[in-house]
Amino acid sequence: MRPRGTLPAxxxxxxxxxxxxxxxYLLRALYEWCVDNGFTPYLSxxxxxxxxxxxEYVRNGEIVLNIGPLAANRLxxxxxxxxxxxxxxxxxRELSIPVAQVAALxxxxxxxxxxxxxxxxxxxxxxxGQAAAQPSAPPEPPAPAPGGGKPTLRVxx
Amino acid sequence: MRPRGTLPAxxxxxxxxxxxxxxxYLLRALYEWCVDNGFTPYLSxxxxxxxxxxxEYVRNGEIVLNIGPLAANRLxxxxxxxxxxxxxxxxxRELSIPVAQVAALxxxxxxxxxxxxxxxxxxxxxxxGQAAAQPSAPPEPPAPAPGGGKPTLRVxx
Numbered sequence: 001m002r003p004r005g006t007l008p009a010x011x012x013x014x015x016x017x018x019x020x021x022x023x024x025y026l027l028r029a030l031y032e033w034c035v036d037n038g039f040t041p042y043l044s045x046x047x048x049x050x051x052x053x054x055x056e057y058v059r060n061g062e063i064v065l066n067i068g069p070l071a072a073n074r075l076x077x078x079x080x081x082x083x084x085x086x087x088x089x090x091x092x093r094e095l096s097i098p099v100a101q102v103a104a105l106x107x108x109x110x111x112x113x114x115x116x117x118x119x120x121x122x123x124x125x126x127x128x129g130q131a132a133a134q135p136s137a138p139p140e141p142p143a144p145a146p147g148g149g150k151p152t153l154r155v156x157x
Numbered sequence: 158m159r160p161r162g163t164l165p166a167x168x169x170x171x172x173x174x175x176x177x178x179x180x181x182y183l184l185r186a187l188y189e190w191c192v193d194n195g196f197t198p199y200l201s202x203x204x205x206x207x208x209x210x211x212x213e214y215v216r217n218g219e220i221v222l223n224i225g226p227l228a229a230n231r232l233x234x235x236x237x238x239x240x241x242x243x244x245x246x247x248x249x250r251e252l253s254i255p256v257a258q259v260a261a262l263x264x265x266x267x268x269x270x271x272x273x274x275x276x277x278x279x280x281x282x283x284x285x286g287q288a289a290a291q292p293s294a295p296p297e298p299p300a301p302a303p304g305g306g307k308p309t310l311r312v313x314x
Contacts, residue, residue: 020190020193020194022186022187022190022269022270022271025186025187025189025190025193026183026186026187028186029179029182029183029185029186030179030182030183032182033177033179033182036177036182037177112179113179114179
């Protein structure tokens with residue numbers, strides 16, 4: 001096998017007006033792939049001010065969430081955001097993640113999936129006045145599972 | 158923006174037994190993205206002995222096909238193959254492309270999409286005894302449209 005040549009490294013979601021990013025489509029596809037194969041879909045998120053997640057579970061401006069059917073209720077994956085409710089420390093919370101803040105979606109069990117570039121120059125959670133408190137019981141491991149926790153696909157640029 | 162670090166460059170579809178590749182899921186997602194945005198989905202195929210396409214339109218072992226709703230009839234995108242019928246020089250032909258032979262799916266209009274590595278060590282069309290005749294009227298341009306014909310996403314490895 002060999003690379004198929006060098007392709008222009010322009011962002012596919014450096015969008016023209018009214019053009020929708022491929023990203024939400026790819027996220028839905030990867031979620032479906034995970035579920036069809038019995039894998040647990042993990043969503044890695046770079047938290048910004050528009051991201052609604054429990055701040056006490058945010059680490060270094062990031063959070064990894066299990067969005068599988070057993071963990072995420074009323075999951076909606078639109079072209080703009082991923083919304084669901086989940087239990088944290090026994091309490092139900094409503095979460096909303098802008099598609100633009102999704103850094104990766106991958107299977108916990110083997111790390112297969114895809115990662116995306118995030119514009120980290122935007123206001124991070126830490127700079128928005130919200131504190132990242134110590135969690136009592138993280139709902140998901142802060143890092144991917146050993147032996148395969150990193151996505152094995154990469155989006156260029 | 159900066160890359161999100163170096164990720165292991167192992168094939169996501171260097172599969173464990175019974176694990177389905179993400180590739181057919183991503184292809185369906187990209188097709189849906191194209192159609193939703195009014196783009197023309199172009200499928201770039203590395204032809205092998207299991208690929209059923211009009212051989213007279215194959216160039217250097219490859220063919221680019223328009224799989225948009227106006228060009229491809231009865232399109233089926235399963236986890237194993239992409240099947241449809243299309244007219245070539247006025248005659249309807251049945252096509253079947255193994256998912257493994259898909260090199261790219263992208264929008265004709267801007268080149269956005271995704272490319273995939275293909276194992277080119279397998280028997281190419283040229284070596285299988287089929288002749289690549291001169292076409293009388295290629296149904297699609299042999300190369301992507303100017304000004305954006307190359308996919309702008311790339312799958313590593």
